[in-house]
Amino acid sequence: MGRFNRNAGTNLYYIFSDCIFCGIAFILASIITEGGVEDFHQGYFAIWLSFLVVYILSGKSLGIYNVTTFFYADRYIIRVTKSFLIATAVTFSLLYYGNGAAINYLLYCCFLLINYALLLFSAFSMHSIMRKYRKTGQRTLIIGHKERYSKFIRFLDQSSIDIEIVGFVSLEDTDEPEYLGSIKDIERLIHEKAVDQIYIMEKQYGNTIDVQSYINICVDMGVTVRVIVNSYYADGAQSYISSVGTYPVLTYHTVTLNESSRAIKRGIDIIGSSVAILIFSPIMLSVAIAIKMESKGPVIFKQTRVGMNGRNFNMFKFRSMCIDAEEKKKDLMQQNEMEGAFMFKMKDDPRITKVGKFIRKTSLDEFPQFFNVLKGDMSLVGTRPPTLDEVEQYERSHWRRISIKPGITGMWQVNGRSTITDFEEIVELDTEYIDKWDVMMDFKIIFQTVWQMFRRRGAY
Structure with a gap:
């Protein structure tokens, strides 16, 4: 992955949501067990912070925050539970081997119960929100035969990838109403449709030089290109490989902002x-x-x-x-x-x-x-x-x-x-x-x- 897009596949909104809910869990646990947060012990903050850091790191390693990860309820419950148990084990070890005498263990157990419920709620609510507002993201042109994209679009719907598909572009000259035009019109379509990125799904059409020329057009104009094969290269562009389901996607970009x-x-x-x-x-x-x-x-x-x-x-x-x-x-x-x-x-x-x-x-x-x-x-x-x-x-x-x-x-x-x-x-x-x-x-x-x-x- 290019140095400018190391975190391009991370759902930062989801991480922020977990941070908020983790904080809410500790406040609720404090109110329930100690009647408020006025006498909040400094050690409590250390417990909350260590739990949060470990949970996010383990969740990231398990792919919870990856935008390309498919949302299947049972799989997410398992991944959230694994991350939760890892974070619980680490914080419990800190309490056991550290100076945990002044810590209210009832508060700690109450926090764990509330936090587990809220972290599951965060996972399901973020998926629902991202799915609802997904089509307001980057304006995207799809190049290739439309029928070949049905499975790919199903994969997109299961992920948190934020795109707005503005239309399909044919590989050949066509008058079919389901296409905005042919690939030869790509420069005009980028102008007219205010396109942010383009997906190309076709390993060979004509020859590699043709593909390269259209990639170069997009790179020259600063439009991101995502090729659903990994056999092409664009001069002057950063590139990285990701995936949507079982499809490998090679991305070319010249904009450093992820x-x-x-x-x-x-x-x-x-x-x-x-x-x-x-x-x-x-x-x-x-x-x-x-x-x-x-x-x-x-x-x-x-x-x-x-x-x-x-x-x-x-x-x-x-x-x-x-x-x-x-x-x-x-x-x-x-x-x-x-x-x-x-x-x-x-x-x-x-x-x-x-x-x-x-x-x-x-x-x-x-x-x-x-x-x-x-x-x-x-x-x-x-x-x-x-x-x-x-x-x-x-x-x-x-x-x-x-x-x-x-x-x-x-x-x-x-x-x-x-x-x-x-x-x-x-x-x-x-x-x-x-x-x-x-x-x-x-x-x-x-x-x-x-x-x-x-x-x-x-x-x-």
């Missing part, structure tokens, strides 16, 4: 955007008043931008231009300072108002995007969100820069911003961020962004 990384990044986004909105609300109110006093029109400029893998969303900014700025843009395209037509930048843009010049120079116009981050359309750190007309001119390799959520700031902003006029250099910076992402990189970019705001470098 499920745990996405959860961490989303947590940082929620906390960071919430704090920023609270702190900067007086400044945002002052900017809104200044904009309203200078010119007629809305305070907030709302524009459709392209997000992760082609999803459209409304991006918010403080209005820094005249109302008819979009119409005037056509007449100014010849003065575009960016190389090519992928982005538009102009230093002395006549459409910008006086207040607009100030808020652009200080980056105050970007502050409403904290609401986009809180909503989930954007991230604090990511790639610059392109406009619809920019994406229409993208080449295949450019698509990979939008294979993650766009950000308020990113590598481009802290490495020169408007001083960089070569779009290919911007793509290179964005893909470098995608390839090398980690939490510390995000914090580093955020601090660099704040520093650049004070320096007012590269903004216009």
Whole structure:
């Protein structure tokens, strides 16, 4: 498994659920046996923590938290019971050989009984929840003969794999309504359907070069490919092998964020955007008043931008231009300072108002995007969100820069911003961020962004 996806197959929600229920069990046991938790002994916390750690580790080794593990009630009861008995034996040993004289053994036994019932409840409830909301996950195209997928889809239904199947794609040219198109249309379908990942189930159709070329298309665009054979290789992509039932699945990916990384990044986004909105609300109110006093029109400029893998969303900014700025843009395209037509930048843009010049120079116009981050359309750190007309001119390799959520700031902003006029250099910076992402990189970019705001470098 590639180093960026070691935990890609772990159901973190299930682990979190077990932690919560384990805590509830100890609180209930304390209330029943000691009348409350006011005099909670320090040793009790050590017992709870050691039980929880051992249970999760043993459960992970038994495959309880693996998203590809089939949920059969009898098998899960056996696995939960095994993990429970292992954790019980370890904690009992700690009590016996440690200083357990001050521990209420009645509390300990009560905790075990309640905890066993709640851990079983956690297993069944998480399966029910995951099954109910499974089809809201990653948007997935299935390539291959539809009838060959019936068994595979039954395996998916028995697992906790979180995908939304948006349709089937034929291997040959076809007009059949059950297919969205043929594999030759794959690039167009990725654009139209905002696809996150693709499954290919066919060992040979035509020749290996054909398969390789379509894998390369997806890799170039930052779309994850899962091949239900293990005989192909994609240059420049990480890969790892997993399974769905008896089917081996070879996954190619270029995005370093696995499920745990996405959860961490989303947590940082929620906390960071919430704090920023609270702190900067007086400044945002002052900017809104200044904009309203200078010119007629809305305070907030709302524009459709392209997000992760082609999803459209409304991006918010403080209005820094005249109302008819979009119409005037056509007449100014010849003065575009960016190389090519992928982005538009102009230093002395006549459409910008006086207040607009100030808020652009200080980056105050970007502050409403904290609401986009809180909503989930954007991230604090990511790639610059392109406009619809920019994406229409993208080449295949450019698509990979939008294979993650766009950000308020990113590598481009802290490495020169408007001083960089070569779009290919911007793509290179964005893909470098995608390839090398980690939490510390995000914090580093955020601090660099704040520093650049004070320096007012590269903004216009």
